[in-house]
Amino acid sequence: MSKPIILTGLRANNNLTIGNYFGAMLPIIDMARTRSNDYQVNMFIPDLHSITTPVDYSAINKQIILTAKHFVAAGLPLDNPDIHLYRQSYISAHSELTWILDCFTGFGEMNRMTQFKDKSNDLAAERVSVGLFNYPVLMAADMLLYGPEYVPVGDDQSQHIEFTRDIGERMNKQFGELFTIPKTVKEQHAFFGKDQGLRIMDLQDPTKKMSKSDESGKGVIFLADTPEAAARKVMSAVTDEVAYVRFDRKNQPGISNLLEILALLQSRSLDEVVKEFEGQTLYGDFKAVVAEEVRRFLTDFQRKLHDVDEVAVTAKLEQSEKAMTITANATLLRTQQAVGLRPGN
Numbered sequence: 001m002s003k004p005i006i007l008t009g010l011r012a013n014n015n016l017t018i019g020n021y022f023g024a025m026l027p028i029i030d031m032a033r034t035r036s037n038d039y040q041v042n043m044f045i046p047d048l049h050s051i052t053t054p055v056d057y058s059a060i061n062k063q064i065i066l067t068a069k070h071f072v073a074a075g076l077p078l079d080n081p082d083i084h085l086y087r088q089s090y091i092s093a094h095s096e097l098t099w100i101l102d103c104f105t106g107f108g109e110m111n112r113m114t115q116f117k118d119k120s121n122d123l124a125a126e127r128v129s130v131g132l133f134n135y136p137v138l139m140a141a142d143m144l145l146y147g148p149e150y151v152p153v154g155d156d157q158s159q160h161i162e163f164t165r166d167i168g169e170r171m172n173k174q175f176g177e178l179f180t181i182p183k184t185v186k187e188q189h190a191f192f193g194k195d196q197g198l199r200i201m202d203l204q205d206p207t208k209k210m211s212k213s214d215e216s217g218k219g220v221i222f223l224a225d226t227p228e229a230a231a232r233k234v235m236s237a238v239t240d241e242v243a244y245v246r247f248d249r250k251n252q253p254g255i256s257n258l259l260e261i262l263a264l265l266q267s268r269s270l271d272e273v274v275k276e277f278e279g280q281t282l283y284g285d286f287k288a289v290v291a292e293e294v295r296r297f298l299t300d301f302q303r304k305l306h307d308v309d310e311v312a313v314t315a316k317l318e319q320s321e322k323a324m325t326i327t328a329n330a331t332l333l334r335t336q337q338a339v340g341l342r343p344g345n
Helices: 020-033 057-073 093-102 107-111 112-119 129-143 155-175 183-194 227-235 253-265 270-277 281-307 310-340
Strands: 003-008 039-045 085-086
Touching: 003 020, 003 129, 003 227, 020 039, 020 057, 020 085, 020 129, 020 253, 020 281, 039 129, 057 085, 057 281, 057 310, 085 310, 093 310, 107 112, 107 129, 129 155, 129 227, 155 183, 155 253, 227 281
Parallel strands: 003 039, 039 085
Antiparallel strands: none
C-alpha cells in the first residue's frame, strides 16, 4: 500500500435518524470522497463491537448489509479502488491481535476508560460483559493492523486513540517496530477539524439531541419513517409562545431546531434560511415548509435506498475483505513472531 491510510468505523446501527444522516453519514462520505485522492480510506463495519452489549443477535447480519446500503444510498461510491468497505469479523486477525494486545494491557488502563463507565451504568450488573470492558483493546487492534495515520474521532473517543498509541509504542519498545502509530489526538483534530458534529435536536424536547433510543419516537425522524408520518412529526413539533420565528437556541430552541433542519434539507446556509423566515408569526405555515422538505427528502432517500444493488454491495465487501486480510495477516504474523507464537525469519 503506497498511500497513507485513514481509517474509520461505520457502526451497524438500526433505526437511523436524520441526525445520523447529516451528522455522521454525510461527513464520513465527504471525507472518503475528498481524501481518497491522497489517502487510502479504510471504512469498516465494527460488527464485533455490536455484541458488547445485549442486542437482537438474529438481526445483526441483516443490519450490517443494511448499514452498508444506507451509506451507498447517501453517496458512498463502490467503484473507488482507494475506498475499502469491510466487515471487522470477516478478518480474523482483528480478534487474534486483540488477544495478544490483551496480554500487554493493564487492568487499571481499562478501568480508567470513561466510556466503559458510562455504558455500564445503563446496564444491570449481570449484563456488563468482559467484552464491553475490553473493547478499547479491540479498537486498538482495528487500528494497529493497518497502520493508519488518521482516525476521525470525537472527544468521547479520544481516550481510545491515546490508548492505541500507548499500547503500540509499548509493544514497539519491547519488540521492535511492529506497528505504525496513529497521530496524536491533537494532530487528528488539526487534520479533520475539531468540529463536535451536528446536533439535530428532538422535536418534542428540543433541549436534547435527537436519538434513536427515544422510546416514544415522536420527536425523532427516522430514515425508515414514511414521508407522511415524518411530516406529521414536524407539524406537531414543540415550539413556544413567542409566536415569532427567530433563531435563538436558548429562548426558542424548538424554532431554532426547525430552522437548522430546514437549512440542511435545502443545502443552504443557516443565515439564508433565518433571513427568509425571521419575523413570521404563523408557526403553522413555517412548520408546513419544513414538513414538506422532510417529506421530499425521505421520499428521495428511500427511493435511492431501494435502488441500491445489494449484490454490488456484497461484492465490494468481499473484495475489500480479501485485500484487508492480506495486510492484517502480515501485521498479525509479525506480532506473533515477536512474542514467540510463530518461528521468526
